[in-house]
Structure formats: C-alpha cells, structure tokens
Amino acid sequence: MKAPDSMTHISSSTALAERSLDRSATAKSRLSKRQRRELYWGLGFVSLAVGGFVLLKIVPIVASFVISLTDWNVARAPSFIGFDNYARMLTADPLFWKSLWVTAYYSLFSVPVSMAFAFALAMLLNNKIPALGLFRTLFYLPSIIPIIASSILWLWMFNPDFGLFNAGLDLIGLPRQRFIYEESQVIPSLVFMSMWSVGPMMIIFLAGLQDVPNQLYEAVEIDGGNAWHKLWHVTIPMMTPTILFNLLISIVAALQTFVQAFIMTEGGPNNGSLFIVFYIYRKAFQEQQMGYASALAWALFLLICALSILVFRTSHRWVFYHGGDN
Amino acid sequence: MSAMEETSFKEMILRKSPGVGKRRFALLVCITISLLMMLPLAWLVRSSFMEMGQIFIFPPEWIPQPFRFENFPEALTVIPFFQYFLNTMLILVPSVVGTLVSCSLAAYGFSRLNWPGRDLVFGVLLSTLMLPYIITLLPTFLMWSRIGFIDTYVPLVVPHWLGFHVFFIFLLRQFFKNLPKELDEAAEIDGANPLQVFWYIILPVSRPVLLVVAILSGLNAWNDFLDPLVYINSSDKYTLALGLAQFTGLYTSQWNLLMAASTVIIVPVLIVFFLTQRYFIEGVTMSGLKG
Structure with a gap:
C-alpha cells in the first residue's frame, strides 16, 4: 500500500510540478497567444501588399538578373551567355554610355534647378501675401497635367518656326533657338520644362517652412541679422530634412525620365536625349532584346543605388534634425 | 536705463x-x-x-x-474619345478600389497591430520606392505574356490589388499612426477583432486620407502611359493617354487638333483638381511629413 501511496505522492508532486510548469506555460502561451494573435492578424492585413512585394518586386528583380545573363530574344529560345551582355554594354555599346551621360546630365541639371525653383516659390508663398490660396493653386496646377499632354504642349511651344518661345525671343530681340531640335539645347530645354511641374515639391517645402519656429527668426532680428542671415542660418538648416526628402524623390524621378523622350524627341537629335529608360524600352520592346535590356536596367538600378547611398552617407553632414523630429 | x-x-x-x-x-x-x-x-x-x-x-x-470649335469634334473623332474614356475608366476604377483596399489593409497592419518584425518588413517594402520601375517591368511583362494576359487590362489592374504603390501605404500609415490608441482599445474590450476595428472604427474616421489616396491613385491611372504602351496592342483597347500619343504620331503638324485633343485629356483632371484641391494639397503635404 505504501508504494502506491508514495507513487501517488510522487505522481502528485510531479503533477504539481507539472501543473506549475503548465501554469507558467499557459501564462507564457497566453502572453504569446496575444502576441501570436497580433502576429497572425498583422500578417493577414499586410498579406496582399507583401504578396505583391514578392510577386511584383522580388521575383522580377531576381528574374531580371537571370534574364540579363541570357540572350533572350522573343524569336528564339533564350540561351545562357554569362556576363556577355554586361561586357557588351560596357565595351561595345557607345549608345549605353551616351544614354548614361544624357540621363546623368539631365538629372544633375534639373534636380538642383527645379528644387531651387520650388524652394523659391515656397518662400514666396510663406510671406503673408493676400490671395495665397490662389497663387498656391496656380503654381501647383501645371504638375497635375498628364505628362503626355504637357509633352505635346511643350513640343508645340518649342516649335522653332511657329512656337511660343521663339516668338518670345523675337519680342525681346534675342536670336531664335532650335531648342529640342538641337543636340546642345535639348537637355537644357527639357530642364526648363521640368521647372513647370514643381508643384508637389513646392507644397512639401511650404509645409516645412511653416514648421520653422518664429522665435528663431526673431532671434536673428534681435542680433541685427538681415533677410540673408535668416535664410542662411535659420531657414536652410531647419529645412534640410525636407530638402533631403525632396532630393531623393526627385533624383529617382529624374533618372527615370521617359515620356518626354518618347513623345517629344524620340531620343534625338543625334541621341542627345536618349534617356536610359527610353533606351531600355527601345531595346526591350522594339528590338526584342530582353536580355540586353535587362542588363541596361541593372545599370540604372545600380546608378540609383549608388546615388542614394551617396546622398544618405553624406546626409549626416548637412542634414540637421531638430527637436524630436528624428 | x-x-x-x-x-x-x-x-x-x-x-x-x-x-x-x-x-x-x-x-x-x-x-x-x-x-x-x-x-x-x-x-x-x-x-x-x-x-x-x-x-x-x-x-x-x-x-x-x-x-x-470644330477642332474638338474632329479631334474626338480621330481619337475615339468615348471609347478611350471608357477604357481608361475600366482600368482606373478597379485600380483605385484595389489600391484603397490593399493599401489601407497593409497600412493598418503596419501601424496599429504590434507584431515582431513589423517595422523591418515595412522598411523593406518602403525601400522599393527607390527601385526603378523599368527593371521590374521587363520580367513582369514576360510573366504576363507567358500566362496570356497581354492586350488585356489584367496586368494594369491586378498590381493595384497587391499594394503596388507603396507610397500610398506610407501615406495611410502616417495617418493611422496618429489616431488615438483608445479607439482600438475600447472596441477590443467590447470584443471586436482587428478586422472589425479596422472596418467600423478606423476606416470611418480616415475618410479624408482615403479620399486623398483615391484622388492621387486615380490621377496616376489617368496619366499612366508606359504601362498601357507596353501591355496594350489593339487600338480599340487604348487608354486616352495612349490614344493621344498615337494621334501625335499621325497628325504631326495639325497643331490645332493636337491641342484640342490635349485639352480634352486635361480638362477632366482640372475639374477634379478644382473640386478636391484641398485634398491634393493635404496629401502632398502629408507625404513630406517627418522629411
């Protein structure tokens, strides 16, 4: 009788231990149950977007790299050729270098110009002028015009014989220009055009300007500073996070310019506006060279990565995070 | 002194x-x-x-x-405007609905539910904003053509049901994050599950930001050019933007007709803009929040 008793004792003690273990386990699992519940729900909520991310971003990037290693023509079966496409791109395709140059030239030119213009417009609107809403609307408006329509409109305005701009140059007694019809002028002309649609950038700057605390300006005034000091020592430092944001957005957008080349210049004259996305489009969808086009796309991707890393790496030197903003 | x-x-x-x-x-x-x-x-x-x-x-x-005035009817006959308008709408409406559904769901999951790895996943998703579109376009095109959806609207609509524009997830998340947490907690005490909280509590108070997303994504679909150019072949399936581009190639020097046709594609955008410009401005302002 003893043995079973002790057995029960032991078993009961193990049961106790088990129960206490069980209790801590339930406590743990109750905690993790809640966490798990949040995890399941969270994954459920983001599943569409994450699915899209995998299906439309990750898989295509990997596929793009694989395709870039092949000779992929629609006519015949793709064959693996290693890094031949990259070798061809770097050593045997002057048009690649040209398109890289055109794209970089346009971006390095249009990004600072349109950012400076957007900044100036925002500064203007930040004065307490009457009819502020009206001006904001008018400055913003061109940026919502479909790029296809604005390209056709600017094509007509750039017309050397009957266009608006040469009429304007005539009016003020300057020589006529050929604008997008001359290689040396095509990029500056397109940069000029890009200034027309800085609306969103201006709005973002304006929001940033309105967040600059007034005391800082007052402090400059008390110290006898003028408008220049205010701009240089208060406005611009306080705006650097916004400038960084706009800089990244507009670099990525400028490097992907396409419609202007497609509608207005067809890459010309003399490939002077052969933007790289336009070149990739041509290789992929007109010449059916999917493999080579993918290699070109990778060159663009690496360029964007390099530039963003450069901007981010240097940003700690010039971006000033105030307050709890970061 | x-x-x-x-x-x-x-x-x-x-x-x-x-x-x-x-x-x-x-x-x-x-x-x-x-x-x-x-x-x-x-x-x-x-x-x-x-x-x-x-x-x-x-x-x-x-x-x-x-x-x-005849420029307009003439331009609209050369571009079958109503056909193309209808086509554009056949893409635009389901795209906007898909964006609203997929992006608001994701934004809720990324802002109001706490799960391990959440911010990391969101960060990775957000980093695709830096991805040039053309690099994914080529394989995606090959995929759609392999399964036989070229010259249909499927490749133009389906991505929007999968949260294609991460930017809108970001925008909605910014908004959701700033809603008071008590909203959810009160509902949870009453036994609501996250989907019910999302549907009955969060969405109704988020109408302004949902409108912003609807407008901006609608504008995207209206203006989109590269996608229809790549995916659509038959001229009776063209969108307005694509039709206008084709028209440009055919009527190079008839500037009056080209301008009339361009006006026609611009005017609807202007009308929507003037009716809803508060939301436009708000949306763009929000995108720059926290630089």
Whole structure:
C-alpha cells in the first residue's frame, strides 16, 4: 500500500510540478497567444501588399538578373551567355554610355534647378501675401497635367518656326533657338520644362517652412541679422530634412525620365536625349532584346543605388534634425 | 536705463516686423510667376480653337479668328474619345478600389497591430520606392505574356490589388499612426477583432486620407502611359493617354487638333483638381511629413 501511496505522492508532486510548469506555460502561451494573435492578424492585413512585394518586386528583380545573363530574344529560345551582355554594354555599346551621360546630365541639371525653383516659390508663398490660396493653386496646377499632354504642349511651344518661345525671343530681340531640335539645347530645354511641374515639391517645402519656429527668426532680428542671415542660418538648416526628402524623390524621378523622350524627341537629335529608360524600352520592346535590356536596367538600378547611398552617407553632414523630429 | 533699453528694443521690432514693402514685392513676383506659368495653358487653349492657317502665322496671334470649335469634334473623332474614356475608366476604377483596399489593409497592419518584425518588413517594402520601375517591368511583362494576359487590362489592374504603390501605404500609415490608441482599445474590450476595428472604427474616421489616396491613385491611372504602351496592342483597347500619343504620331503638324485633343485629356483632371484641391494639397503635404 505504501508504494502506491508514495507513487501517488510522487505522481502528485510531479503533477504539481507539472501543473506549475503548465501554469507558467499557459501564462507564457497566453502572453504569446496575444502576441501570436497580433502576429497572425498583422500578417493577414499586410498579406496582399507583401504578396505583391514578392510577386511584383522580388521575383522580377531576381528574374531580371537571370534574364540579363541570357540572350533572350522573343524569336528564339533564350540561351545562357554569362556576363556577355554586361561586357557588351560596357565595351561595345557607345549608345549605353551616351544614354548614361544624357540621363546623368539631365538629372544633375534639373534636380538642383527645379528644387531651387520650388524652394523659391515656397518662400514666396510663406510671406503673408493676400490671395495665397490662389497663387498656391496656380503654381501647383501645371504638375497635375498628364505628362503626355504637357509633352505635346511643350513640343508645340518649342516649335522653332511657329512656337511660343521663339516668338518670345523675337519680342525681346534675342536670336531664335532650335531648342529640342538641337543636340546642345535639348537637355537644357527639357530642364526648363521640368521647372513647370514643381508643384508637389513646392507644397512639401511650404509645409516645412511653416514648421520653422518664429522665435528663431526673431532671434536673428534681435542680433541685427538681415533677410540673408535668416535664410542662411535659420531657414536652410531647419529645412534640410525636407530638402533631403525632396532630393531623393526627385533624383529617382529624374533618372527615370521617359515620356518626354518618347513623345517629344524620340531620343534625338543625334541621341542627345536618349534617356536610359527610353533606351531600355527601345531595346526591350522594339528590338526584342530582353536580355540586353535587362542588363541596361541593372545599370540604372545600380546608378540609383549608388546615388542614394551617396546622398544618405553624406546626409549626416548637412542634414540637421531638430527637436524630436528624428 | 533698462526701461530705455526696452523701448528701443520695442522700436526695433516695430520697425522691422511689418515688412509691408517686402510683402508687396512678394505679391508682385507671385503675380508675374503665375502669369508666366499660366502662359502655356493660354497657348494650349488659344491653339485649340484656331484654324490651320492662323496657327502658322508668325509672330503668333493670341485671339483665334474665327474661333474654330470644330477642332474638338474632329479631334474626338480621330481619337475615339468615348471609347478611350471608357477604357481608361475600366482600368482606373478597379485600380483605385484595389489600391484603397490593399493599401489601407497593409497600412493598418503596419501601424496599429504590434507584431515582431513589423517595422523591418515595412522598411523593406518602403525601400522599393527607390527601385526603378523599368527593371521590374521587363520580367513582369514576360510573366504576363507567358500566362496570356497581354492586350488585356489584367496586368494594369491586378498590381493595384497587391499594394503596388507603396507610397500610398506610407501615406495611410502616417495617418493611422496618429489616431488615438483608445479607439482600438475600447472596441477590443467590447470584443471586436482587428478586422472589425479596422472596418467600423478606423476606416470611418480616415475618410479624408482615403479620399486623398483615391484622388492621387486615380490621377496616376489617368496619366499612366508606359504601362498601357507596353501591355496594350489593339487600338480599340487604348487608354486616352495612349490614344493621344498615337494621334501625335499621325497628325504631326495639325497643331490645332493636337491641342484640342490635349485639352480634352486635361480638362477632366482640372475639374477634379478644382473640386478636391484641398485634398491634393493635404496629401502632398502629408507625404513630406517627418522629411
């Protein structure tokens, strides 16, 4: 009788231990149950977007790299050729270098110009002028015009014989220009055009300007500073996070310019506006060279990565995070 | 002594603060720039009403004589406007609905539910904003063509049901994050699950930001050019943007018709813009939050 008793004792003690273990386990699992519940729900909520991310971003990037290693023509079966496409791109395709140059030239030119213009417009609107809403609307408006329509409109305005701009140059007694019809002028002309649609950038700057605390300006005034000091020592430092944001957005957008080349210049004259996305489009969808086009796309991707890393790496030197903003 | 200092201090502020001259100057500059920025639109409208003869006069005239209203019906016959409008809408409406559904769900999951790895996943998703579109377009095109969806609207609509524009997830998340947590907690105590909280609590108070997303994504679909260009072949399936581009190739020198056709594609955007510009501005402002 003893043995079973002790057995029960032991078993009961193990049961106790088990129960206490069980209790801590339930406590743990109750905690993790809640966490798990949040995890399941969270994954459920983001599943569409994450699915899209995998299906439309990750898989295509990997596929793009694989395709870039092949000779992929629609006519015949793709064959693996290693890094031949990259070798061809770097050593045997002057048009690649040209398109890289055109794209970089346009971006390095249009990004600072349109950012400076957007900044100036925002500064203007930040004065307490009457009819502020009206001006904001008018400055913003061109940026919502479909790029296809604005390209056709600017094509007509750039017309050397009957266009608006040469009429304007005539009016003020300057020589006529050929604008997008001359290689040396095509990029500056397109940069000029890009200034027309800085609306969103201006709005973002304006929001940033309105967040600059007034005391800082007052402090400059008390110290006898003028408008220049205010701009240089208060406005611009306080705006650097916004400038960084706009800089990244507009670099990525400028490097992907396409419609202007497609509608207005067809890459010309003399490939002077052969933007790289336009070149990739041509290789992929007109010449059916999917493999080579993918290699070109990778060159663009690496360029964007390099530039963003450069901007981010240097940003700690010039971006000033105030307050709890970061 | 200190009183004197105070008065001179006050004087200094009074002297400097009004800045009437500066404001007047700013106003003048604003008017000038507005006029310059509206000049292309004036040129567009003026050209769209002109006869071919008058459009090729140099120096150009500003008032059409006579007003040639026929440009519009003519342009709209060359581009089958109503067909293309319908096609555009067949893409736009399901795309906008898909964006609203997939992006708001994701934004909720990324802001109001706490799960391990959440911010990391969101960060990775957000980093695709840096991805050039063309690099994914080529394999995606090959995929759609492999399964036989070229020359249909499927490749133009389906991505929007999968949160394709991460930017909108970001925008919605910004908004959701700033809603008071008590909203969810109260509902949870009443036994609501996250989907119910999302549907009955969060969405109703997020109407403004949902409208922003609807407008911006609708505008995207209306303006989209590269996607229809790549995926659509038959001319009876063209969108307005694609039809306009094709028209440009065919009628290179008929600027009055080209301008009339361009006007037609711009006007609906302008109408929507003027009706909802508060939301436009709000949406863009929000995108720059926290730089």
